Amino acid sequence: MKRYACLLLLAAWSLPAQATxxxxxxxxxxxxxxxxxxxxxxxxxxxxxxxxxxxxxxxWRGWIGADLKSKPGxxxxxxxxxxxxxxxxxxxxxxxxxxxxxxxxxxxMAEFDAKTIARIxxxxxxxxxxxxxxxxxxxxIVMHYQPVNGEVSTPFGAQRYVNGEARSPxxxxxxxxxxxxxxxxxxxxxxxxxxxxxxxGKTIVIGHGNGLVSVYSHMHATNVSKGQWIKTGEQIGxxxxxxxxxxxxxxxxVRFNNARVNPASLxxxxxx
Numbered sequence: 001m002k003r004y005a006c007l008l009l010l011a012a013w014s015l016p017a018q019a020t021x022x023x024x025x026x027x028x029x030x031x032x033x034x035x036x037x038x039x040x041x042x043x044x045x046x047x048x049x050x051x052x053x054x055x056x057x058x059x060w061r062g063w064i065g066a067d068l069k070s071k072p073g074x075x076x077x078x079x080x081x082x083x084x085x086x087x088x089x090x091x092x093x094x095x096x097x098x099x100x101x102x103x104x105x106x107x108x109m110a111e112f113d114a115k116t117i118a119r120i121x122x123x124x125x126x127x128x129x130x131x132x133x134x135x136x137x138x139x140x141i142v143m144h145y146q147p148v149n150g151e152v153s154t155p156f157g158a159q160r161y162v163n164g165e166a167r168s169p170x171x172x173x174x175x176x177x178x179x180x181x182x183x184x185x186x187x188x189x190x191x192x193x194x195x196x197x198x199x200x201g202k203t204i205v206i207g208h209g210n211g212l213v214s215v216y217s218h219m220h221a222t223n224v225s226k227g228q229w230i231k232t233g234e235q236i237g238x239x240x241x242x243x244x245x246x247x248x249x250x251x252x253x254v255r256f257n258n259a260r261v262n263p264a265s266l267x268x269x270x271x272x
Contacts, residue, residue, distance in 0.1 A: 026066055026069070029261050035057075036087060037058055043077065045076070046066065068171060076091070100161065103161070104163055127215070135192075135207035146186070150249070153174045154170055155173060155264075156172060157169055171260040172253030172263065176248070179220055181248075184233055190229050191229075191230060202219040203219065204236055214255075217243065217251040218248075219239065
């Protein structure tokens with residue numbers, strides 16, 4: 001009888017965890033959790049591996065980000081050990097309801113000669129290279145607060161028109177604030193880039209670890225240097241209107257595992 005009870009217990013313990021249903025919108029980052037009798041699971045969704053951490057007592061927490069342009073529909077998140085699937089969760093991805101944003105700028109900021117195009121391409125290539133840099137840190141995937149006090153002037157995902165011509169969807173949040181307003185880092189990280197770009201103006205890129213990278217653009221001044229470790233809450237610069245800007249504001253963008261995600265979905269009220 002004891003042997004039979006032990007076998008039942010082992011069989012129950014080896015059963016896959018019950019699937020959980022999650023709903024998210026294009027650009028969202030969500031937190032997922034499960035209970036697994038495994039010391040080193042991995043988490044997979046959207047064709048990528050996602051970071052996770054142990055909560056103790058066989059509980060695991062992970063984070064998954066849906067790119068701005070991920071196709072709406074149903075997806076499966078799999079908790080694995082090697083190729084063995086330990087548990088699966090169901091994700092329903094909704095299409096984002098993004099607004100239209102129209103701006104008018106000087107001709108030189110909308111129509112470019114060959115030399116300027118070459119410069120823009122170099123700068124974009126260098127910026128994109130930072131999104132996959134490895135940073136040895138292990139924070140939770142959360143931003144503790146907006147980096148600057150102000151009003152959101154252009155939300156994430158807005159379809160941008162410049163001088164009447166369609167441009168790429170807005171991959172961050174624009175926060176309008178008086179020039180010189182302090183910009184404080186919402187999560188500790190390493191400075192990956194400090195540069196002055198033609199379109200983005202004075203820009204800082206911070207790597208936070210686990211594939212989380214944040215970008216701060218159109219700054220009036222920068223206070224940090226490449227390679228420097230910045231603590232949560234430290235000032236990294238001030239609000240400006242450099243590059244292609246119609247007024248002083250901060251463009252705050254976030255890449256998570258190279259997905260374009262909404263910074264607002266990483267704020268505490270949206271990330272339990």
